[in-house]
Amino acid sequence: MVAATFAEISINNSMNRKRLSVIGIIIAAIATFSNCTKMIPDMINPANGLCGAVNLSRAQSVLFAKGNDRFFAIRTAATGLGPYFVSTGCGECHSSDNRGHLFTILTRFGQPDTNGNRFMAMGGPQLQNANLPGLMPQRIPPGATSTRLIAPITAGVGFLEAVPDSEILAFAAANATDPNGVRGHPNYNTIPAYATPLAGAIPRSDGKYICRFGRKASTYNLAQQCANAYNHDMGITSTLAPNNPYNYLDQTAPAIAPTPEVSEDDFNAVVFYVQCLQTPVQRNAVNATVTQGNQVFLNIGCETCHKQTVTTGYSSIAALAYQTINPFTDLLVHDMGAADDDHYTEGTALTSEWRTTPLWGLGLAPQVQGGKVYLMHDGRAHSIKEAIQMHGGEAAVSASKFNALTPVDQNALISFLQSL
């Protein structure tokens, strides 16, 4: 009787253990499924990264997502890459929509003055430093001057496109009496036939328009910028730029793609994506050193060209219209002196004139430059301090004022610039 009872207890214990095991497994499974969403990495803090769009409608978000996909897609020979190219995708020069790295630096050649490029028949205006296997490398033609250009930051460019000409002209007008000799002016250039004038465009009497993109501010709008980037940087043809880059040394006819290598649909999505990228966000804006640096920035005259506050005008994308932004640029070209003169230019800018580089996102440069910084148009400056000291020409006075600052003020200014 007792033995039977022990046996029953043993069986009951065994069954209870089995039940407990099963219940434990079920509870663990439910807990896992219900909590897994809380245990993946957080979204990137917008202040620390450049990923993200402005406020968009659902339909716009779909288009933005498509553009994002195409922007970071890698091109191959089978999908139109080359035959001469610099990079295989937009994202290679603009990792996370940031500025470029020296390994994808561009070389442009063939225009020594404002009378246009003299070497278009020999592959101008851009040298594609890479080519598909088996082809001859491109070379800068004898006699052509050239410059090397590091890719600028992509984030926020849609807002720059929405800045009205009237505001750019106002910045230029204010320069006329600048006591330090700042004389920035717009780069007027002939716009391509496919370009629709921007809202509020104010053309010059000779039919040229104020251009604003590129290191020389020679590109009119983001559609032209994207068409050129596809074509010059990746060797991808579009309806806007239908001819492939070629190498005169190969002595073959330029390769003309029978159909555009980027579809109209994809191209428009990429342009929309670029337009709708959010602006960089300043970090530590209320930090005492940063605010001190901001004051130094004003005191030594950086603000004259690197305009902190700019207001956009009308845009067909509501989120871009009539917004106050902090790009730290006036979108004008300025004479930066002999040391910055590569004897190459675009549009009507002189060879020593460069567009004021937007400083937003400057502090995020090390993220995409291997923990270092490569500043100025060709990456020649390896620190913010070096970059400031390399400013010549119209910025020479500000540079000398910087050199005269106390180390504390210099460091405060650098901290401020790193916060951008």
Next chain:
Amino acid sequence: MSMYKVLPCCLALSVFGTAQAQLDSSLLRRRSADTAKSTLTMDAAYNRPFLKLGKMPVSIGGYMESNWQYVGTSGITAGNQFQFRRFSLFVASSISSRVKFLAEIEYENDPTGDPADAHEGGQFEIEYAAVDVELHPLLNIRGGMIVNPIGAFNQNHDGPKWEFTDRPIAMTQMLPETWSNTGFGLYGKQFTGDWMFGYEFYVTGGLNDSIIDNSMGKTWLPAANANPSRFSASASGAPMYSGKISLRNSKIGELGLSYASDIYNTWQVEGTQIDDKRTARILDVDFNTVLPKLHTSIVTEWAEVLVQIPPNYTQQYGNKQFGGFIDIVQPIFKGHFLGWEHATLNLAVRGEYVDWNVGNFTSTGTRMYNDLWSVMPAISFRPTPQTVLRFNYRHQFQRDITGNAVGAALGLTEGYSLGLSTYF
């Protein structure tokens, strides 16, 4: 009779019919994997559970892998994903006592992150179909569609053998995953006491230009898998040489050294040279052992890929890659569990690292990054040795070539997966 009446009848018939009309079970003799006999990784293709059909000289077997996963990178996730990754069917035939044939037909849908195959979905393919002719234990001829002996994982990749739902990144994405090709070769084994030695050497078709021209934007040997003509035409016209030597001591473990070399590019057209010949080489070392007393299983494999890159080509495509993994599996329970006689519960962890672009930028002299590391703890339950239910957590960190780790597809990846895999 309406469909509503036919359907339940069919279901009932199928249930009861199965119970009552099942084939005589003695006709289906299961031949389990021979775990008692010492084997090398090179034996993996035949060291699987097979079902033999009576006295027919044919055995069949296979495995499947299915899983759920929830993974996110930088706060972005595709949510709950239910994936049927593989269904593989093998058929083995003993043509004579010293001539045997094995074929493996596989359905695979295991996205590797390559945008080019992201939308293609699952694919059926013949992964292996080769005949082995034994002349001597040290001299066997193998011919047909073979799996090149590039590392241990390439040879021994069946899902049910592993405690992780994901395959090692370096062994499947840096090396060409389950790389098989048409060719011929020799292999053999020799036993002496506790020692076992094996070798393999094959000449096969090879890679192609896509390894340095692909939608991943990096040197990517698996891109050659997408070449539909690789089973009938070699891109370079030169054979790919691959070989492996293995040394096993029953008390220490097994060490394998693999080497493969291939002229991968199409360098001539219609007899005219249009390009230089360029070589891809792979050097791989693997080791596995089981610690005595603790029964801890350790499996590790590391490889280096060296690819000649054309001059004036983007440095996105690296000329050197390095990566590998280590798995540590610790059984914590063996025995009777929920009615299973030989159940096993394991704790495991996998560490892995891949550097897709070893070296420095020519423009700056600074390091090219483009690397990732991952740690993946796991718990697995095996009701039988042939079936595994596994739960994994992945913690992975990835940088692009510039060192950028802040981006939608960069930085920290974390997530869970629950997978079921079994031989049948």
